Amino acid sequence: MKILDKLAVLDRRIIYLFVGLAVIIPMLIPLGLPVDITRPVKNVYDKIESLPEGSIVLMSTDYDPGSEAELYPATEAVIEHCFRRNLRIYMMGLWPAGSALGERALDTLGRIHNKTYGIDYINVGYRPGGAVMLLSLGRNFRDVIRVDYTGRPIDSLELGHQVHSARDITMVMTLSAGDPGVIHWVQYFHARFGTPICAATTAIMAPRQYPYMNSGQLVGLLGGLKGAAEYETLVNRRGRGLTGMDSQSIVHVLLVLFIILGNVILIYQKRKKSAVGAA
């Protein structure tokens, strides 16, 4: 079959073009497909719903612009939820660029919900040291954090003054793209201090977190952009997660078709080879 022979040597740039169109067209002509809610995402939502007003949530933005597309929508959705529940957010980051990205979300949503910096939320910026730093942090925040993101002494801010150790934190929400990240929060912070951990991770990391959810070390998980879309549905917020789901659907279907077509070509080439061999 000549067409299969031609497809076997298809220029990869044509494949790229198909992928590009599969992303662009659903954005221009939305399909509005409904998003189902999975248990790991619901667990995060239920946990935040169960926290008393005024509880302090430590939010760790452990990602950089390379993963911003997956984790920033989750950042916004969780902050929105926390502010609606009148929870206080103590933000930090294990990656240098994470706190700058989180700052943008905090500022924007803080203004919308009339929250005051220093009282309702605070950003202490990047903290190096990874996993070992988490042990120091949990024991005594002042050993690791002396100033906030803008250089102000931490004790000059009401929320900063109230947090001294892991005991003052009700829950950790980590938005994690790799190492250091959620696994270290679980292995080091949760194991030593018992603080509940919820996570939003890139989709690549999501399968690896299921054993931790199964053992109870992780409360719940927002996996990738789909997880963010589910959370946006739960908090009734139209964000980038939901906007991207149509494109995500079409590209996935396209890639499955590519995989099937590739294997059809494989079978065809095998049969052709054995027919030539027999001849």
Next chain:
Amino acid sequence: MKRTIPQIIVFACGFFMLTAFFIPVRFVQDMSQMLQNWYIGVAAFFVFIGIINLIKINLEKIQRKVRDWQYSYILLGFLFFMMFAGFVLRGHTEGPVFKYMFAYFYTPCSATMFSLLAFFVASASFRAFRAKTPEATLLLIAAVIVMIGRIPVGYGIWHGFPSLVEWIMTVPNTAANRGIIFGINLGLISMALRVLLGIERSYMGGGD
């Protein structure tokens, strides 16, 4: 001496930190905390040395006029400008020029670099993901189920698809990943012990 002193340091620090975990005496815990804080301080210097190396390598490229040496001017120019924006123009990371560079230069470049992978994975799906063995077939079937089940289209095709995917993630995926976690952790613990006892010394580099 050049290897003995470092080996003594790694053993002493490691042995102290290990035993401190089991000794609930205040002085020991405070010392352990101090060492952890020093670790964080020293870890910060790893990044500084990385940046100095980057500058050094690019200056050498310019000096020796190797292939694509002209681009090193661009790299160094933007590096120094970013540092100027952060340290001089207005101190600290809240400076408007610094934030502007982060938002409109760093973020788009970083995000786009990683987004290229979507195209490569699509090309690989067509050319490389072939069910040549029963194991590969099982892998591809699981992949296709997850890819379709995790998107709204899958939910639209069959409402049970997401539950099937969740079952795959919470049962076979959890089982295999847990086994891998045990294997990795046991391997890392044995490597850590080898480092502390001085059996593994490759991280010290060559020479005397």
Next chain:
Amino acid sequence: MFIQTIGIWVGALLTLAIFSFLYRDNPVYKVAENIFVGVSAGYWAVVLWFDYAWPNLFAPLFQGRIYYIIPILIGILMFAPLFPKISWLVRIPLTFTMGVAMAVAITQYIQGDIIPQLQGTFLPLRGVPFFTAFSNLLIILGVIFTLIYFYFSKEHKGALGVGAKIGVWFMMVSFGASFGYTIMARVSLLIGRVYYLLHDWLRVVR
């Protein structure tokens, strides 16, 4: 607002410059790549200094806490490779950090990973619905068979071979799921970039 518009255009042009690599490697892509490396390195230096090094190391030292000189001196030894005669001194900060990190890792891998995961594997097979019991049994067997696969001290023959084979099947399902999620991740990153171009730059998407 005008300055913001310029910024969005710069971001969009840099995005398109990097996408041009898909056609083929070219000078426009190389320029964008080098801009990225330069800006990110400069960003890291500034953030690390203001967010950590100054307030946590140097400021306390200048406020009279003399013992902070020790981690600073150890850290300065990181620059020793720049001077060939004393390059061996870099082993001191390396071994210090390795010693602390390895020791902490040993205790935390056991306390934070091995023991909880072991506890999590002891799942109930009675007193739960049948399907839950079946799933729990699969998890227990899956962990055991996966571990059998990684036991290389004996040849995988007979019962051990069968166990290893079943372990491989569990891992293939897990890797397939990971592969599906990986594709999802890569596509999401592309969606983010296209959204930026269509929404922030061209404003054709709400």
